[in-house]
Amino acid sequence: MSDRLQKDVGRTSPTCPLCRCAPETAHHLLVDGRYTKRIWNLTAEWTAQPTLRLQEWQSSNSVAQWWSNTTMTPHIDPHKAMASIIVVLIITWKIWKERNSRIFKHHETSATALMSTIKQEARAWVAAGAKDLAGLVLQE
Numbered sequence: 001m002s003d004r005l006q007k008d009v010g011r012t013s014p015t016c017p018l019c020r021c022a023p024e025t026a027h028h029l030l031v032d033g034r035y036t037k038r039i040w041n042l043t044a045e046w047t048a049q050p051t052l053r054l055q056e057w058q059s060s061n062s063v064a065q066w067w068s069n070t071t072m073t074p075h076i077d078p079h080k081a082m083a084s085i086i087v088v089l090i091i092t093w094k095i096w097k098e099r100n101s102r103i104f105k106h107h108e109t110s111a112t113a114l115m116s117t118i119k120q121e122a123r124a125w126v127a128a129g130a131k132d133l134a135g136l137v138l139q140e
């Protein structure tokens with residue numbers, strides 16, 4: 001998978017639509033962009049799960065490396081590991097949707113508002129039976 005995201009139809013700017021201050025790569029978008037880091041920091045406050053804490057992550061240069069660093073952690077409870085993967089999937093999906101919303105609909109959502117939609121999505125997963133997730137996220 002290419003790490004460059006510039007080939008979207010009709011896009012001329014390779015700049016990240018979330019912070020507008022760096023080239024858009026998958027790694028920047030999902031891991032270390034300014035907007036994205038804000039989301040990960042809010043996630044750390046919300047989940048109390050060390051593997052989801054930005055500060056605990058090993059440095060990575062690609063999404064594949066980051067993904068294996070954060071989700072293939074050998075010494076954690078498998079229920080927490082599965083719940084963490086669900087959280088990471090919800091977050092990366094919401095960030096991707098936010099990126100597309102900015103590009104194609106010219107609509108921006110703040111990091112705190114996006115975090116609210118992430119929590120809503122997680123609550124829907126819990127309501128649908130994701131018990132492991134209920135144990136991971138702090139109820140609000």
Ligand SMILES: [Zn+2]
Binds near residue numbers: 019021022
């Ligand atoms: Zn950015």
